[in-house]
Amino acid sequence: MTGSTPETLLDDALLARFRERAARYDRENAFFHDDLAELREAGYLRALVPVELGGLGWSLSDAVRAQMRLAGAAPATALGINMHLVWTGVASVLRARGDDALEFLLREAAEGELFAFGISEAGNDLMLFGSRTTAEPQPDGSYRYSGRKIFTSLSPAWTRLGTTGLDTTSPDGPKIVYGFIDREDPDVRVLDDWDTLGMRASQSRTTVLDGAVAASDRIVRRLDPGPNPDPLVFAIFACFELLLGAVYTGIGARALDLAVAAARRRSSMKTGLTLAQEPDVRRRIAEAALLQDGIELQLVALARDVDERVDHGTRWFAKLSGMKVRATETARQVVDQCVRVGGGSTYFAGDELGRLQRDVLAGVFHPSSDDAAKQTIATAWLGPIES
Structure with missing residues (x-):
């Protein structure tokens, strides 16, 4: 399926099946075997493998867009498959810079191995x-x-x-x-x-x-232990932080869609109008949309910088860790606003918005943490702490 895009490979029908299964997987605490089989069949595990090695030849920015899309249907599926995409992304980033240490990984991924x-x-x-x-x-x-x-x-x-x-x-x-x-x-x-x-x-x-x-x-x-400028460390950091941010940003996008639908569906006994006409609800939706639009653009832009080998010098790690923290914290803020619009039904087991609120919380536990990112950013701008 060379020539495919995130939108054509992860088409609406495929995502609808994933979304339907997601509630069952969550309820049963079950692995996403059926989703994985369909992703494998579609060629998604080969997305970041170069075409000449049997893959789809996607860029990192393509993968970021795709993971946002997949996470909007099945967050846990997206998070799980993220780890395979991180490794194939690392191998592709290194290869593009003349380092073939992980070419075996790309070849094995093309053959169906799962990393x-x-x-x-x-x-x-x-x-x-x-x-x-x-x-x-x-x-x-x-x-x-x-x-x-x-x-x-x-x-x-x-x-x-x-x-x-x-x-x-x-x-x-x-x-x-x-x-x-x-x-x-x-x-x-x-x-x-x-x-x-x-x-x-x-x-x-x-x-x-x-x-x-x-x-x-x-x-x-x-x-050597400790901070290291080796290209492998950069590649892991870049792919992990950006693809992780994409998953949580996709959760925010889905939550916003659900909140908009709820606002149009629910009505007020006080005014007789749908909640979409209520000023407070409109403000919440606007605030969530403002946050969501900005973070999507930032993620894709920074991933494109990796693809195009833009030189951010010593600030690369600050930009990447900051991007992860902004993405996960923004997703939490967006989902929180959306749950408030969705109302008390989101508190019931089985409600999709309620599940998104549980899923989005996991973002705080992934590296880089808020504290670690701020230390990295401070060092990039102020230099190391003097001993």
Whole structure:
């Protein structure tokens, strides 16, 4: 399906089926198996793979637009598939800059492999810059990883896990080691521990690595701990923050549509008019729309900057972390206004706006956090704190 666009691949009929299933997945705390099958069939898992490698050749800005669209129908499905898109996006960003370290990933994604993101750890606020997981070098150049990774989306279905660990035993250590592990590894255990307030269908379970092996040709970087200008770090940061922001922005867009429909449908006994004629309701809708329009434009524009290799210099990380925080916080504000327009029915289990309010809350738990983003932004503008 080369030549497809987010609008043609994720057509209205497909999204309608996803939206219908989303309520059931949420109610049953079930993984989005049927959605995944349809996305795979449509070629969505190959969207960011270059055409010459068997993919659709989308840009990162195309993927951002697509994820906004998908999240408007099925937020947890969009969040789950986001992690596969992050890795294929990282590989494409690196390839466009002359780095083919992850070309194997693009080829395997074209063949149907599903990649998950296994980096988050409980209590690790260093994220990419540190790890509680150990990475033990082996004589053949492979590494054995031991640790617990949390929020591993796609847990029931992933076939490849991109992960990190800390090598403290090599002479040049410590090093943060990036590698990819196969699902079939007997030293990988996925716990059935996902029972959350929202984003339930993502099934982002805990993954336990008990010496799981990443082969030598699947070790893609060994980096010093701490902030690092390596292109891999930039690519992960850019794809993760922008695609994540797209998911929550898509939730805001859907909430606004639902609020508009509710305002036109509901009426006031006091005035006899629909709520769409009430000044307070009109103000809420206007405020939500004002926020929503701005954030959509910002997301696509910054993703296009990545595609076009615009040089933001030392402010790239400030822009990316700030974009994620603005996107998730804006989505929360938009959904809050929309729930108020929707009224008390949104408080009942099964109401779509009520589910969006639960799903959108998850945005505060993804990196970068509000505090971390502000520290990054302050450093970009003021320089580091003097010791």
